[in-house]
Amino acid sequence: MFELTENDIHLSSQAVNKDQAIEMVAQALIQSGYVEPGYLAGMLEREAQITTYLGNGIAIPHGSVTTRALVKKTGVTIFQFPQGVAWDKENLAYLVIGLAADSDGHLALLRQLAHLLHDTETIKHLITTQDVSAFYTRLMGKNAPNPSDLISLDLDTTSLLTLTARNAEKLQQCQAVNNEFVRDVLASPALPLGQGIWLTDATLGNQKNACAFSRAKNAFLHHGKVVQAVLTIATIDDNIHRVLIRLLDDNVQQQLLTGSKEDIALLLDPDADLTHATAQSGRLNEHIEPIEAIFTLRNPQGLHARPAAVLVSHLKKYNASIAVQNLETNSQLISAKSLLKVIALSAQQGHRLRFVATGEEAQQALQCVRELIDNNLGET
Structure with a gap:
């Protein structure tokens, strides 16, 4: 486990580009004793493989498998960029959260981020506040219920x-x-x-x-x-x-x-992808009856950011609502089209994942999940 402190939060930061922002994050992780020098290379390597931008102005750069040995202890550092940093062709990152993990201790924060990701009021507050204590309290959701x-x-x-x-x-x-x-x-x-x-x-x-x-x-x-x-x-x-x-x-x-x-x-989650309403009727898709399937995760490192991104990117193509639950941890059903929520499932090798799909292409979506998991979500 890790203990996020106010010292890990850096407000009013500025960076000319994504690489500089990641370098600032890596340096803070080093200074806080979370990682050894050289971790930056792994963060840049991971970013080159697949973007760590999650949406709603949040990015979570982290190291690659090759630099995991450089992690001294699990830790997180957070940089606020009020002016935004161009993260890819279309998105600006205002909150950049660097992760260094030698276990699953950081997943508590990821679960909290999953809750906050679609809370526009909270995100706006985190981007603009100049009060570190207020930032910490809001981020950790001390008053946010399940x-x-x-x-x-x-x-x-x-x-x-x-x-x-x-x-x-x-x-x-x-x-x-x-x-x-x-x-x-x-x-x-x-x-x-x-x-x-x-x-x-x-x-x-x-x-x-x-x-x-x-x-x-x-x-x-x-x-x-x-x-x-x-x-x-x-x-x-x-x-x-x-x-x-x-x-x-x-x-x-x-x-x-x-x-x-x-x-x-x-x-009741406004961001759950359950509807396929037409502009004319605003009604739900008539194919409302859900279908479900259970698959066992095979990936040796579990459902970390890269395989999770592969899963989410494929499922977003289907005209269907798709929810997933980790049966081993008895988690809630969450949207399988939300990268942060999928990562926060903390799914490890051997865990059983229950997928529930509703909509016109529900059957095709579950078949896609089957094929992806059979092929280790693109990992060897």
Whole structure:
């Protein structure tokens, strides 16, 4: 394991190009005692093989297999480049996170990055803040819950207000809303979405995008209408609208009424690639029934950045929602089209990976996964 400290965070940095940024990161890793001199060569070698740009302004340069022996202990160093550094033809990196790993101790940070990668408010804060303590707290997500923690199932209640209050409490605990939101949402009427699912929100006190979901043990009536579950949303931008569009589909509503916490968390993730809506209808693809398969990872070094990138790049070609779960660690289902989330699965050789695909090309996507894993994801 490793302990990220504020000394590992470097704000207001400047670099003329990607190579200089990587050199700065490597030098910081050396000075902090994480690696031996020479690690820079491995970082540049890795970058030449495949870009370490993850998306949303984040890059994670790290060494190659040939320089792993130069790692003295697992460590991370983070550079903030407010002006951005050209990382490839189209992308600017604002946060460059150098990794040196002699084990899997850094994966906790990768899991946290997976959570933050699509949180535009947090990324904007990390790019612009000049307060190291605030940067550290926001990055490590001291108040960021597991998405499943915002989901409550089998509640013994016959009150729509109770379900809403439970959601508001969960949202407040993760600082997605404040007291104004709680007062407003409890005083505002709920909107029936269909099949016993109701939507509540508030115009005041929204602090970040989040969804909380509560489901009663048994359906009950509210002013003559069936209530089974309540979804409460906090929203600061249009990103949450993807979830609302998704919830218009009868099949998705049914999954909310019957699914597990992990299944529901995926449905409520605005960045989960579950929809194939047309511009005209905004409906989900009619091929909603999921198919799944389990494969055993063969790669000696596990699903590290390079094979993960191969997997993600292939799956992005398919018109299908594809989720993956590490059965050995009982992880949540995450999007198999997100590089950072796939890396954070911590999949090692021999681990069983469960893939769940939905959509027009779901079958082809799983066949592609089979072929990729049979061929060690391009590694010898």
